[in-house]
Amino acid sequence: MLFQVGGQGTRPTFFEMAAAQQLPASLRAALTYSIGVLALRRPFLHKVLDYEDEFFALLMLILETHSLRTTDASFSESLYGLRRRAVNIKVKRDDAHASSGGEIHHSGLQKRQRVLSVVVLVVLPYFKSKLHSIYNKEREARLQASLWGDGDERFDDVDIIDTEESSLISRGSSDADASVRTRLAKRIQKIVGACYPWLHASSEGLSFAYQLLYLLDATGFYSLGLHALGIHVCRATGQELMDTSSRISKIRSRERERLRGPPWLKAVQGVLLSCTYTVLDYAQTGLIAAVFFFKMMEWWYQSAEERMSAPTVYPPPPPPPPPQVAKEGIPLPPDRTLCPLCSQKRGNPSVVTVSGFVFCYACIFKYVSQYKRCPVTLMPATVDQIRRLFHDM
Secondary structure, eight states: OOOOOSOOSSSOOHHHHHHHHHHHHHHHHHHHHHHHHHHTTOGGGHHHHHTHHHHHHHHHHHHHHHHHHHHSSOHHHHHTTEEEEEEEEEEEEETTTTEEEEEEEEEOOOHHHHHHHHIIIIIHHHHHHHHHHHHHHHHHHHHHHHHHOOGGGGGTTOOOOHHHHHHHHHTHHHHHHHHHHHHHHHHHHHHHHHHHHHHHHHHHHHHHHHHHHHHTTSOSOSSHHHHHHTEEEEEOOHHHHHHHHHHHHHHHHHHHHTOOSOHHHHHHHHHHHHHHHHHHHTHHHHHHHHHHHHHHHHHHHHHHHHHHHSOOOOOOOOOOOOOOOOTTSOOOOSSTTBOTTTOSBOSSEEEETTTOOEEEHHHHHHHHHHHSBOTTTOOBOOGGGEEEOSSOO
């Protein structure tokens, strides 16, 4: 896969470098979410989430080592068609003017630079993640102590029974060792809680400064780690991309030639190497496809749940049939605007809620007060069931 974001020449754009740097964090978040979804039905996967930092560091160690060994680029940089090159500065002297100048030449990575690149890409982020978790625990402990007080002080005044004293004496040595380890761990947490914010702020400040300088084309190093290792990240040329496959095949052929032992052992080792090579070859495509698949499934199930949980909108029910006119009741006039009681144009129209027929307010009030019923349907009614209308039909 190759994703290049504009730009000319061998120098990557700022957006390419930013995308390559943020890809591992995005990949970790997607994998954590995917494993969390699977853990809902497979509880044993919760162990993977408990050791999330270790499992992800091991995965990135394998991917980064393989990528740097075969393509001279990190896992995310190779995905964007980038390559790492060692920086060699050669000084030129002009004999006529005795002036000196510098010219930058790029060469392949040395073994030491590959190893240090793995340290910067995998080991340092792992320790940073562990320090961040320790800092969060220390901050939560401080917040809890400020709200509820120190938990150790709650049991200072509790009386201890004689039988418990004898058992505590027998376990005194182990408890002392445990208390020493606990005090040491608490001290380390306090030190990390005090120093980590400054270290984190310094690291983020340096990272921002290098990115700003790279954006302004004031430096060729995107990060402090690349500057310390003396490495420039460049775009891979078409010939380099074509030579990568031949380089990988040469490395693998040499590894197969190094196999030692009886024929059956060589066959087993060859099968294991083939399986390993297949997994590594499709690691990039497989991980990106897996993340895309799980995000698509998340969107699909979320949309389905929203459709199922959405309230169903039903059409309004048909109006009830009009009440029947009683045989002994007052007949309705042919003109709907006339009052059935006085046969005149309705004044201050009012409705009887038990039947829905409209009359003059004075007429219907007098009739209901006297007979306690609707004059048309003869249904029982009271004056409280008379409602004034502000618009006459």
